Amino acid sequence: MNDVVLTGDRPTGRLHLGHYFGSLANRVALQERHPLYVLIADYQVITDRDVPGEIRRHTTDLLLDYLAVGIDPARATIFQHSAIPELNQLLLPFLSLVSVAELGRNPTVKDEIAHSSQRAVSGLMFTYPVHQAADILFCKGTLVPVGKDQLPHLEVARLVARRFNERYGVVFPLPEAMMGAQPLLKGLDGGKMSKSRGNAIALSATEDETAALVRGARTDADRLITYDEERRPEVANLLTLAGLCLGRDPGELAAEIGDGGAVTLKRVVTEAVNEFLRPIRKRRAELTEADARTVLAEGNERARERAVRTLEEVRVAMGF
Structure with missing residues (x-):
């Protein structure tokens, strides 16, 4: 059966x-x-x-x-x-x-x-x-x-x-x-991702809304970007998000960003998420x-x- x-x-x-x-x-x-x-x-x-x-x-x-x-x-x-x-x-x-x-x-x-x-x-x-x-x-x-x-x-x-x-x-x-x-994705504030907490990127969010949410995401003061879930959970979470959207290993992304700091990290994440959501947003816009x-x-x-x-x-x- x-x-x-x-x-x-x-x-x-x-x-x-x-x-x-x-x-x-x-x-x-x-x-x-x-x-x-x-x-x-x-x-x-x-x-x-x-x-x-x-x-x-x-x-x-x-x-x-x-x-x-x-x-x-x-x-x-x-x-x-x-x-x-x-x-x-x-x-x-x-x-x-x-x-x-x-x-x-x-x-x-x-x-x-x-x-x-x-x-x-x-x-x-x-x-x-x-x-x-x-x-x-x-x-x-x-x-x-x-x-x-x-x-x-x-x-x-x-x-x-x-x-x-x-x-x-x-x-x-x-x-x-x-x-x-x-994979367990945390919210952009480091807490549990939730519809009610305003710490998640909605599938229907616009590109500008997505960019604003990622800009406000928590990171840390270390300029060198590394993937370390235990010591740097907020940075690791953003790398995981970008990795899922790009189909790539988050550790490799971290190595590429290197000492680009939080600004570069957030740019990479924003571009990855917006590119991933683009076809979903297009289909949603065609529906009534x-x-x-x-x-x-x-x-x-x-x-x-x-x-x-x-x-x-x-x-x-x-x-x-």
Whole structure:
């Protein structure tokens, strides 16, 4: 049986280069080999915040970024939580298979709660891993690209699938983690790259915006540019970024820059990023919001057909 891949993002802002090298490029490759479901997790936006913000605007931006980087709606099913009621209905039987104690021990949930902007922890945040299990299992997902911090969530999905199969008969495959060697890009301020911290280069940023962001990036006082992740993390991060965009070794770039200092380093990075993003920006400029709406409507229809079939299997297995 061909593996089915489930992946996605929360629509909370524009996607950036960290997303591209961390997951988007991999999705473009995966769609050539496997059925690929790409979830716009709009319901999950309200897990850790009181209001969803500009959810429609962010959903459109997300779609345009997906299409611009090469995710093909003819090969991948792009869909959103709020349009698939049958997917979300799976949350109810799945919650009956997991104990409160098991949810409370999830280390990823603990960390997300600690960084939540909500005044109090919502029930949706607490049950977040079970909702993710529904995301994965509704399409009979077997491969889930995840980072190390998301492994506890995938374990919940495996637990739910295993217990459902044991209790009601085999309906679901046990999903496996797809761990890649994606590079970790830090933000331009040396911290975690984040849409909300203003320290990332958005895929839709203009050349001038990109240049300004790189100019403001942290470096250090040493004029001789060397690649040393431990002693010079900010410089190493900029070299890594340029290396990824150019397809070159960051150490070689450092040697070429030599004693050119931060000014030369930032010029090299700016030129590398702008050259890399140029075709992506061109494709994005050719797309319209109407294109995005059409792609989403078609993807939602296909995903809902899959969800209806899965929910019916669940109802039959449970005796409803």
